[in-house]
């Protein structure tokens with residue numbers, strides 16, 4: 287019998303945006319898990335992530351972090367236990383990158399290692415060379431690295447927390463995508479953090495994540511292990527055919543092939 291509550295627990299959780307309702311979502315995230323959220327554009331992936339983060343309220347059901355309702359947690363409490371990298375993060379007022387990364391630690395009253403942690407977090411996110419630069423002068427990929435460094439700084443000296451990221455790699459070149467995904471994984475593994483990521487790249491999800499949440503039309507269509515067996519559900523999710531390849535290291539790679547409707551009519 288389990289004694290501890292799950293790291294994150296959504297129980298029939300629903301939320302609303304305008305007239306549209308999302309959910310009910312019913313799922314647990316356990317400490318140290320690697321979970322990818324996949325689905326077509328506009329399906330509700332970011333909305334689910336924001337519900338998990340406590341950024342959107344539950345209109346029904348509940349969302350709890352380690353047994354405490356998100357709605358009853360202060361922002362300072364939440365920032366100690368979970369970090370969020372949203373899809374777009376525009377920085378106003380031309381702040382320095384150092385300051386943007388340090389914002390990850392703003393909830394701490396006493397932070398004697400701040401400068402060291404900001405520097406180390408920047409190095410891990412390949413943003414060390416950007417320290418001292420104004421954030422509003424950076425390219426999209428450079429901004430993404432600074433924001434990832436902010437998350438690293440926030441969760442640097444925490445254990446078994448939750449990292450929620452929304453398309454963290456989409457502005458990066460392929461080499462940096464692979465490298466930063468490895469860095470995020472290593473960072474989280476060293477500290478026992480769970481990672482939940484909204485992704486558009488099915489191969490990244492299959493290779494670097496152990497569980498897939500498939501979201502369609504505002505609802506959770508499937509919650510299943512990240513494995514070649516998930517390919518039929520992925521095809522149904524996107525309405526495409528996926529050709530599968532063995533990567534020679536025990537994982538499956540997929541190539542989007544054509545729209546499912548085109549297949550049936552040909």
Ligand SMILES: Nc1ncnc2c1ncn2[C@@H]1O[C@H](COP(=O)(O)OP(=O)(O)OP(=O)(O)O)[C@@H](O)[C@H]1O
Pocket residue numbers: 303304305306325326327328329330331332333334
């Ligand atoms: N404030 C809002 N009011 C009304 N509708 C909204 C609001 N914010 C988002 N939506 C709509 O809710 C739906 C889900 O949005 P969401 O950002 O969760 O989708 P997504 O799956 O993350 O999409 P993408 O892959 O394109 O980023 C979209 O149709 C979007 O237009």
